[in-house]
Amino acid sequence: MESAEPSITIQNVVASVDLGTKIDLILVSKQLEKAEYTPEQFPGVIVRLKEPKAAFLIFSTGKMVCTGGKSEEDVYEAVNTMVDMLNEIGVGITQEPQITIQNMVASASLGVEINLEVASFALDNVIYEPEQFPGVIYRMRDPKVVLLLFGSGKLVVAGAKEKEDVYLAVEKVNEELEAIGSLRTR
Numbered sequence: 001m002e003s004a005e006p007s008i009t010i011q012n013v014v015a016s017v018d019l020g021t022k023i024d025l026i027l028v029s030k031q032l033e034k035a036e037y038t039p040e041q042f043p044g045v046i047v048r049l050k051e052p053k054a055a056f057l058i059f060s061t062g063k064m065v066c067t068g069g070k071s072e073e074d075v076y077e078a079v080n081t082m083v084d085m086l087n088e089i090g091v092g093i094t095q096e097p098q099i100t101i102q103n104m105v106a107s108a109s110l111g112v113e114i115n116l117e118v119a120s121f122a123l124d125n126v127i128y129e130p131e132q133f134p135g136v137i138y139r140m141r142d143p144k145v146v147l148l149l150f151g152s153g154k155l156v157v158a159g160a161k162e163k164e165d166v167y168l169a170v171e172k173v174n175e176e177l178e179a180i181g182s183l184r185t186r
Contacts, residue, residue: 005111006108006109006110006111006155006170006171006174007108007109007111008106008107008108008166008167008170009106009107009108010070010071010104010105010106010163010166011070011105011106011107012067012068012069012070012103012104012105013067013068013069013070013071013072013074013075013101013103013104013105014065014066014067014101014102014103014104014105015065015066015067015069015075015079015099015100015101015102016063016064016065016066016099016100016102017063017064017065017066017079017097017098017099017100018062018063018097018098019062019063019064019083019086019093019095019097020062020093020094020095020097020098021062021091021092021093021094021095022060022061022062023058023059023060023061023062023086023091024060024091025037025039025044025045025058025059025060027089027090027091028045028047028058028086028089028091029045031089031090032045032047032085032086032089034047034048035047042057043059043060044057044058044059044060045057045058046058047082047085049078049081049082051081052069052074052077052078052081053068053069053070053074054066054067054068054069054074054075054078055067055068056078056082058082064079064082066078066079066082066099071163072101072163075099075101076099079097079099083097101161101162102161103158103159103160103161104157104158104159104160104161104162104163104165104166105156105157105158106156106157106160106166106170107154107155107156107157108154108155108156108157108170109152109153109154109155110153110154110155110170110174110177110183111153112153112183112184112185113151113152113153113183113184113185114136114149114150114151114152114153114177114182114183114184115151115181115182115183115184116128116130116135116136116149116150116151116182118180118181118182119136119138119149119177119180119182120136122180122182123136123138123176123180125138125139125140125141126138126139134150134151135148135149135150135151136148136149138173140169140172140173143160143165143168143169143172144159144165145157145158145159145160145165145166145169146158146159147169147173149173149177153183155170155173157169157170
C-alpha cells in the first residue's frame, strides 16, 4: 500500500550556548525587562523573547540554554538578539557565541493509520504498553532519535540534532511500517 507524503513540522529546537564570559545575573535581572530571577528556586535568569519567539536560561558561567525556536535559523537569530540585549546593558560579550543544537522535536503525520500491535512486534527497540501510554515508543538507531508512533498515523520525533535527521527518521519509519504491513488507509 502506498502511503501519502508525510507532513512534518519542527515544534521546538533546543540549543546550548557558550558566551565565553561570566555573567552578572543580578545586573541582567535588574536591567532586562521581564527577566525572572529567583536564585533560591533556580540558579539562572529566565528571559522570554517575543521575536523571534524563544526562551533563555542564562547562567553566571556564561552558558545559556535557548528553547522554543521552530528552526535552527530561529535559534541563531534569538541568540544574536539576546547577545545584543546583554551588550546593551553592559555585559560585554566580545567573542562569537558557541551554539550547539541539543535537541529537535517534530510532529509528523503519515496520512494513514498505523497498526501499533504489528509495529510493536516487527520493529526492534520498541516499547508498547497500551495500558500506560497509547503509542509505540521506538528508539531508532540511525538516525539516533526516539519516535512516538500513534494509531492515527501521527508521530513525534525527539532527539534529533539536525533537521535532516528528522526528515530521514520519518522517511525511514514510514518505509519500515510499510514493509511490515503496519499501515492502513483511514
